[in-house]
């Protein structure tokens with residue numbers, strides 16, 4: 001078999017595997033439920049921040065979808081940028097945090113709203129919050145689509161706006177990945193307990 005045909009065969013095999021895995025996962029939250037959750041979060045954020053001219057920072061990559069969903073629901077003046085800090089890097093367990101891109105805006109004296117997909121152990125968002133505070137932010141607010149329930153949180157790590165609490169299982173969808181895939185899946189899924 002030519003190299004090209006062999007590569008095509010492997011791609012098709014991977015697509016089949018991923019589709020089968022997705023079909024075997026538990027749906028924790030449907031797409032429609034997530035839309036209602038974003039509506040509610042946007043209202044809460046609006047109440048707190050509509051007169052604060054915030055800088056909104058999307059935490060890449062997981063915060064990409066949540067940011068798109070929330071930003072278009074925020075009908076008040078704000079500025080948008082992003083940062084990229086990662087500690088899972090395609091794995092299902094976390095390691096050392098690596099900064100791939102720091103915010104490129106002057107945060108001094110500003111309200112900063114961080115948007116991310118999940119507060120799990122909290123190492124990522126603690127480092128991001130500390131960075132923003134050290135950069136002179138007046139107040140750092142954190143909004144996450146999901147907050148995982150367990151007792152392994154970094155002390156004092158809490159989000160100001162939470163979509164929903166999720167069980168202590170590996171989840172994906174709405175920006176969260178499984179080995180780099182499924183960020184684009186609408187709704188929230190959990191890997192089978194046996195996986």
Ligand SMILES: O=P(O)(O)OC[C@H]1O[C@H](OP(=O)(O)OP(=O)(O)O)[C@H](O)[C@@H]1O
Pocket residue numbers: 059060061062063085086087088089090094116117118119120121122123124125177
């Ligand atoms: O609370 P923690 O245990 O620190 O985990 C939460 C972080 O982990 C994920 O990012 P990840 O490191 O997978 O990077 P990615 O967003 O680029 O996938 C997620 O997007 C959060 O930022």
Ligand code: HPA
Pocket residue numbers: 088118120169170171172176177178
């Ligand atoms: O459960 C999770 N799923 C996807 N990404 C994550 N990053 C931390 N926890 C998770």
